[in-house]
Amino acid sequence: MTTVKLCASTILTAFADVQSELVGKAVVLTDGKAGTVESVWLDELHGLRISIRGHVGKWPISTIKMQQGRENAGPV
Structure with a gap:
């Protein structure tokens, strides 16, 4: 696998995990x-x-303070 394809695959895998x-x-x-x-x-x-x-807009993922099932999510 070329370096570019490997990088793209890594990014897409991480994106799917976060989703x-x-x-x-x-x-x-x-x-x-x-x-x-x-x-x-x-x-x-x-x-x-x-x-x-229920809220209009999009926010950076870094603004998550707390997440269901985790007391202090911190940076995701």
């Missing part, structure tokens, strides 16, 4: 917004972003 870990889980963001993760996006300018059911 399966977060979609459908309750989270609290550092700004106090809370809800269930509806979707995860890979944004070339901002990295991973999430949307939360």
Whole structure:
């Protein structure tokens, strides 16, 4: 496998792992917004972003303060 294909495969695998870990889980963001993760996006300018059911917009994954099943999620 070429280096480019290996890098792309690694990124897509990590993205799929994050999607399966977060979609459908309750989270609290550092700004106090809370809800269930509806979707995860890979944004070339901002990295991973999430949307939360009931809130308009997308937030960086780094703003997750707490995640369902984890007391202190910290950076994901």
